Amino acid sequence: MISQAYLSQLFSLENRVALVTGGSSGIGRAVAGALARAGASVVVVARKETELAATVDELTAGGCRAAWVSADLGTRDGVRAAAEEAVRAFGEPDILVNSAGINLRPPMGELTEDVWDTTLAVNLEAPFLLGQRFGPGMAERGFGRIIHITSQQAHRAFVQSGAYGVSKGGLESLARSQAEAWSPYGVTCNTLVPGFVMTPLNARLANDPEKVEALAARTMTGRNGLAEDFEGAAVFLASRASAYVTGQSIFVDGGLSVH
């Protein structure tokens, strides 16, 4: 009993509200589930309604509080509409997780302005706009947690990084700018940095067993990442326990980046 009270004081998300973009698939879905099971009321935002509804049904069937908003985060109007619809479910969020992301991977010489614009809009501008919408309110209330999901490609080029790597590098800088602005008011801003994770984003690569094995061999743990590997780190960064951790990039990559 004593240990449960201690763990709750550190990690419980009871009475917190979380907004998770990309919360209907892969890493975002695992993170949304983890925050909800740790006690938060969670709103997941993405485009496809079937996946959104399935995610929320699974969570509510397990006794969690969850809701979904369908929106295209690739446009400024879409982001604004998503934010306003999201707060109607459980109120202003205490925790914002930006996991929605796309990786279109054209070779650099064929990278069109369209691909550049779309990639930067979803991966970098949407997190910026959501931060502008929710960060000041978090600061005013004296508690907030902003968590971005970036990539090893924020740190090095890997399989035609192109616009994607640029967007993720920018996202890590955004986290530091947000941390500088809002940490004095109880709002921490950090990024979780995946290596190679078996999710729908990587379906093409994941279907090539030789490549999958070669990538696993580059880690220290000897395997590629799974979406659930992000659950504990996300709960930590969303909780009171991480109050003194801000502006950081935390690698959840089985040691890939240091091998």
Ligand SMILES: NC(=O)c1ccc[n+]([C@@H]2O[C@H](COP(=O)([O-])OP(=O)(O)OC[C@H]3O[C@@H](n4cnc5c(N)ncnc54)[C@H](OP(=O)(O)O)[C@@H]3O)[C@@H](O)[C@H]2O)c1
């Ligand atoms: N998997 C990896 O190996 C890996 C490695 C490094 C970094 N990451 C990063 O981790 C994050 C999650 O990736 P994942 O692997 O979990 O990918 P995923 O399974 O493909 O999930 C991506 C999520 O983003 C949503 N999304 C995409 N475009 C959107 C848009 N325009 N508007 C709203 N929602 C949109 C998708 O839903 P809809 O399609 O329904 O909109 C989905 O919920 C991404 O930021 C990715 O860059 C992943």
